[in-house]
Amino acid sequence: xxxxxxxxxxxxxxxxxxxxxxxxxxxxxxxxxxxxxxxxxxxxxxxxxxxxxxxxxxxxxxxxxxxxxxxxxxxxxxxxxxxxxxxxxxxxxxxxxxxxxxxxxxxxxxxxxxxxxxxxxxxxxxxxxxxxxxxxxxxxxxxxxxxxxxxxxxxxxxxxxxxxxxxxxxxxxxxxxxxxxxxxxxxxxxxxxxxxxxxxxxxxxxxxxxxxxxxxxxxxxxxxxxxxxxxxxxxxxxxxxxxxxxxxxxxxxxxxxxxxxxxxxxxxxxxxxxxxxxxxxxxxxxxxxxxxxxxxxxxxxxxxxxxxxxxxxxxxxxxxxxxxxxxxxxxxxxxxxxxxxxxxxxxxxxxxxxxxxxxxxxxxxxxxxxxxxxxxxxxxxxxxxxxxxxxxxxxxxxxxxxxxxxxxxxxxxxxxxxxxxxxxxxxxxxxxxxxxxxxxxxxxxxxxxxxxxxxxxxxxxxxxxxxxxxxxx
Numbered sequence: 001x002x003x004x005x006x007x008x009x010x011x012x013x014x015x016x017x018x019x020x021x022x023x024x025x026x027x028x029x030x031x032x033x034x035x036x037x038x039x040x041x042x043x044x045x046x047x048x049x050x051x052x053x054x055x056x057x058x059x060x061x062x063x064x065x066x067x068x069x070x071x072x073x074x075x076x077x078x079x080x081x082x083x084x085x086x087x088x089x090x091x092x093x094x095x096x097x098x099x100x101x102x103x104x105x106x107x108x109x110x111x112x113x114x115x116x117x118x119x120x121x122x123x124x125x126x127x128x129x130x131x132x133x134x135x136x137x138x139x140x141x142x143x144x145x146x147x148x149x150x151x152x153x154x155x156x157x158x159x160x161x162x163x164x165x166x167x168x169x170x171x172x173x174x175x176x177x178x179x180x181x182x183x184x185x186x187x188x189x190x191x192x193x194x195x196x197x198x199x200x201x202x203x204x205x206x207x208x209x210x211x212x213x214x215x216x217x218x219x220x221x222x223x224x225x226x227x228x229x230x231x232x233x234x235x236x237x238x239x240x241x242x243x244x245x246x247x248x249x250x251x252x253x254x255x256x257x258x259x260x261x262x263x264x265x266x267x268x269x270x271x272x273x274x275x276x277x278x279x280x281x282x283x284x285x286x287x288x289x290x291x292x293x294x295x296x297x298x299x300x301x302x303x304x305x306x307x308x309x310x311x312x313x314x315x316x317x318x319x320x321x322x323x324x325x326x327x328x329x330x331x332x333x334x335x336x337x338x339x340x341x342x343x344x345x346x347x348x349x350x351x352x353x354x355x356x357x358x359x360x361x362x363x364x365x366x367x368x369x370x371x372x373x374x375x376x377x378x379x380x381x382x383x384x385x386x387x388x389x390x391x392x393x394x395x396x397x398x399x400x401x402x403x404x405x406x407x408x409x410x411x412x413x414x415x416x417x418x419x420x421x422x423x424x425x426x427x428x429x430x431x432x433x434x435x436x437x438x439x440x441x442x443x444x445x446x447x448x449x450x451x452x453x454x455x456x457x458x459x460x461x462x463x464x465x466x467x468x469x470x471x472x473x
Contacts (some may be wrong), residue, residue: 016283023046032055038065056088067096069101091121097175098128112136113158116137116140117140123155124155139178139206140209157185158187159188164196174195177192179206183214184197187219190220190221198310210247210262232276234281245258265287265288273351274297274298276297278299279295279300280293283444290312292368294392300322303329304324310332317336319337321336356398367387379396
């Protein structure tokens with residue numbers, strides 16, 4: 001009896017992935033709803049306007065992620081007049097080179113450009129501009145149909161420009177990257193700037209809710225850059241403002257305190273500037289390393305509460321590194337209480353995050369031993385054994401062009417798609433959502449439910465079948 005080879009059995013499955021050119025709102029909606037592992041959705045230059053969210057529930061794989069990208073970087077402008085934009089609940093989705101903008105008349109109504117939930121592991125956002133949402137990214141656990149909490153692990157946020165064009169007027173939190181639960185997230189080479197909540201507290205980015213091994217590296221965080229801002233502005237954080245116990249991994253139990261909020265995090269080689277409060281806030285953040293950063297025009301670094309432990313090493317900062325409320329962080333080889341006048345004598349525009357050299361920084365060079373957890377600098381250059389304090393290794397000169405801190409992400413503004421670009425249309429308003437997602441710490445769900453992809457299941461059935469048939473020959 002003739003049998004089909006394993007290769008032939010797999011052809012209909014792997015051959016279904018496609019590169020799809022997208023030029024209208026309707027085409028993008030259809031492509032997202034019918035997406036398969038390996039699909040690449042390429043958006044033509046133009047403006048795509050939506051009054052409802054876009055669901056991304058299909059399952060990609062490590063070998064075949066689902067990619068949504070602009071044909072020409074930043075020239076596909078996606079505008080949302082909706083509480084959320086892309087609602088991602090499937091694994092292995094990548095968004096690349098897009099410009100995403102919130103256009104709600106009321107800030108309260110534009111919450112997230114990307115809401116990543118449940119088992120949406122290995123989410124990637126890179127090379128994009130995202131502006132004018134209360135939290136451009138929200139990631140959080142959700143319960144599946146069996147009541148088991150699932151978390152979006154291993155996200156990557158890389159080389160983006162994320163900002164607002166005005167202070168947000170909203171009762172909900174304002175945090176440009178709001179990563180609640182999920183382990184092994186990496187936030188790298190981004191520029192976060194101009195974030196402010198009128199009458200409240202805002203953060204550039206945080207990870208919390210029981211996550212582990214988060215990494216912030218080589219980011220440029222400017223609390224104030226292009227527009228004046230008031231109120232309280234904090235740069236980076238593990239722990240943020242805390243989490244309701246019932247939404248905290250791993251217990252998700254109202255009776256179990258959320259402590260620590262984050263474990264084994266690293267903040268290295270970042271530039272944080274012009275913040276009204278601390279550059280780094282560590283709230284119940286266990287074993288956290290703050291290594292070789294430059295913090296200009298902030299009040300410094302706070303380790304807070306007994307669960308906060310770790311080490312601050314090799315940093316240069318305005319303000320101080322301190323333990324509060326029984327925290328026990330250690331510190332060495334840092335240079336604290338550097339005035340903004342001194343920073344201005346060293347660098348071209350330090351409060352704007354421009355650390356191009358103009359003065360004598362010899363006192364910083366060779367002042368700290370190289371640390372194995374921070375082997376490179378802000379420009380991704382290898383540090384020598386005797387390293388420079390701060391984010392840049394000054395013994396190697398200024399950074400090469402287009403390195404570090406989202407330098408390829410552009411300079412802000414709203415001219416991304418160019419003048420006279422095609423309008424791809426407007427999707428009709430789908431009406432109010434049944435379960436709109438707030439951005440409270442107690443946010444339980446708000447993401448779309450995802451069904452497991454067919455490809456892994458079919459492979460599991462077909463591979464053993466093919467092998468058994470081969471063995472009988």
